[in-house]
């Protein structure tokens with residue numbers, strides 16, 4: 067049956083083919099002329115601004131506040147007439163060796179055309195101000211920066227350059243006059259020691275906060291609000307642990323700074339410092355400095371990487387003639403006495419290698435801290451121990467040693483966990499101690515962590531404050547290219563070195579340089595996006611894992627790393643062309659490629675460096691990196707060309723579909739979606755195909771290959787739900803959410819006709835599209851125009867689009883100019899909150915979450931949304947996952963299939 071249908075569709079397209087090719091040529095000509103036109107730029111700019119919405123000024127003094135909006139919105143703009151200028155957006159933890167700084171920055175938000183679309187959609191979906199807050203949560207970013215205390219002037223310059231002591235550069239109320247009343251929250255000994263210096267240099271007072279309360283407040287905030295904050299580290303293996311915010315107390319917080327504090331935490335603000343030890347980071351650094359002549363802590367730590375402590379430590383085997391001491395469970399390699407060999411060796415200090423001394427010292431101190439921590443936890447019946455403080459510095463060997471000690475002494479009953487923001491607990495706590503930060507109720511899904519792509523995050527020593535503007539970033543990448551080779555050198559394709567069995571072998575990662583700034587590498591900028599929500603139709607949000615492929619498997623990571631690296635030259639060409647191919651665009655393109663490669667290389671070395679790594683994160687990182695170098699939409703002209711070519715053949719396709727019976731039509735529609743999903747500029751194989759024919763030829767070829775059964779084929783079950791069996795007609799779905807994928811044939815000849823069929827059956831349809839561009843994916847901004855074009859030739863679409871307010875959005879009048887209130891179910895468009903080819907349903911736009919409330923069918927389309935992510939996701943409503951697999955390895959791995967196989971996975975509501 068399908069074969070007959072194919073022939074008919076092909077028949078029509080054949081007739082049109084010549085015309086279409088001519089059309090294509092003329093479309094291409096028009097595009098050459100129009101590429102980079104003002105209209106396009108404005109649209110891209112608006113799209114580029116759309117994802118992060120923030121209110122106006124940060125909330126703080128809300129007295130006499132007025133809502134500046136007549137529509138009841140969830141996040142209305144609020145006028146705060148009594149807002150003064152002395153807002154602390156900045157908090158400091160000034161320790162003996164490091165100053166940790168946490169600051170909050172806002173973005174001014176300009177209203178765009180997209181905002182109007184969102185506003186009318188919110189009204190339509192009935193999103194009201196049901197929020198419990200009387201003021202908006204701040205939209206903005208939380209930054210983490212550190213300086214050496216000895217270079218406090220750099221820190222002061224940084225604060226001054228960004229005007230952080232006065233509420234930031236963006237402050238609308240800047241009047242150039244130094245605010246003598248400004249107050250900055252600060253903790254740590256330096257808050258006392260340097261108070262006068264801050265007053266003198268910046269005219270600000272340091273409002274001192276208790277160090278312990280800050281550590282606890284910081285840890286509590288991180289554990290509650292950041293998804294991949296806590297992790298275990300055993301034998302070189304890092305594993306993230308999701309802490310349930312409702313079940314996180316009690317725990318032991320061990321903060322390893324110069325000395326060590328052990329704090330029993332029972333709740334927010336409920337804690338007691340129950341123990342500590344004077345043998346801590348300061349001891350390692352102090353003794354290490356005396357014994358090795360190292361000039362810095364990081365240098366000492368780096369030395370330990372190449373050390374062998376067996377030359378200096380007395381091991382069980384040294385005492386027992388190379389044997390284990392089995393009776394009490396000690397292996398021959400267990401350290402019996404740190405530095406013990408020095409007693410009997412007839413050696414002077416110079417006879418020992420500084421590397422060995424450093425390692426022996428590190429192990430002695432880490433092991434000791436681990437052991438005391440465990441004993442303290444045991445004393446209070448605590449199972450979980452979190453370690454923080456800058457002593458750890460993301461150093462694998464230190465963490466392994468501590469973990470080993472905890473595991474060894476507790477016989478596996480207690481677990482050591484570490485925190486990614488280990489060094490910033492105090493500064494974060496000081497930030498939170500301000501009653502006016504407005505972040506109290508922040509939830510995990512409202513924070514998105516981004517790793518700035520252009521900053522010098524790889525190799526080399528970083529001097530001075532982090533880079534600010536785009537030009538600085540580009541220059542840095544250029545300079546790096548001249549000076550160093552690390553980031554351009556091929557990445558070593560070896561599994562990351564383990565740091566040693568049981569914490570008692572020497573580090574295996576010998577020679578591989580420990581980054582001097584290791585801790586900073588693992589901390590990104592926290593973007594606060596108050597409008598993000600968990601997709602309400604997830605069956606079990608707690609166990610939901612978006613990624614299908616686990617990149618902690620080194621082979622997988624290596625494969626995808628190679629794929630993305632190979633894509634880069636072509637992507638850079640597209641990106642540069644999308645910006646008119648100017649010298650500036652070329653310079654940005656180069657810098658983008660270097661920055662992205664550097665991050666890939668970093669992740670190859672340490673896959674969990676930025677939190678749990680999935681393929682979706684890598685694909686999103688690429689888009690973020692493009693945006694950071696101001697490439698707002700690299701595929702814009704390709705998308706436009708494909709949309710136009712597909713819209714030209716849509717009327718014939720619709721006519722042919724209408725001549726079919728219902729069952730044949732449903733099958734043809736699903737085939738159409740699968741076939742048109744081939745237009746994917748992110749797939750190497752597909753891009754090669756595009757050189758071999760016109761859009762329509764490729765579409766036809768793809769349709770021709772549609773042979774059932776597909777690799778996963780639940781079509782019959784889907785058909786039964788849609789059309790029933792025999793005479794029994796099931797009720798139509800109330801509302802369907804269609805997560806659309808690519809532009810061109812994919813949306814125009816695939817998803818739109820399917821949407822039309824649902825509308826015809828009486829189901830409301832919501833097209834869910836990206837908020838920001840990613841590859842050739844269609845965006846929510848672009849959809850109203852596409853729908854309006856399609857609606858010119860189709861009554862069903864026209865009436866539904868009118869009912870959904872889409873034609874107003876597209877600002878296109880209908881054929882007959884009629885505005886009569888149609889009786890059709892609506893066709894709507896919502897943005898998904900993402901700018902990536904994949905979707906993490908734990909963080910979607912509030913618009914989508916609202917639209918989901920009445921939905922009883924979701925259709926996820928494409929490799930990114932239905933395969934790389936969400937293939938295993940379960941929903942509370944019926945779900946259909948449709949995709950063509952455009953990668954051989956993925957097809958083999960996921961379904962023992964081949965490239966271009968299709969999946970049609972239908973799962974009824976659970």
Ligand SMILES: CC(C)(COP(=O)(O)O)[C@@H](O)C(=O)NCCC(=O)O
Pocket residue numbers: 629685743745746747748749750751807808841903927928929930931934949952953954
């Ligand atoms: C980036 C993509 C997920 C986009 O696929 P889509 O969602 O458009 O179907 C996909 O093209 C992809 O996984 N590409 C990399 C693999 C490859 O080039 O074979």
Ligand SMILES: [Mn+2]
Pocket residue numbers: 746807808841842843903928930
């Ligand atoms: Mn896509």
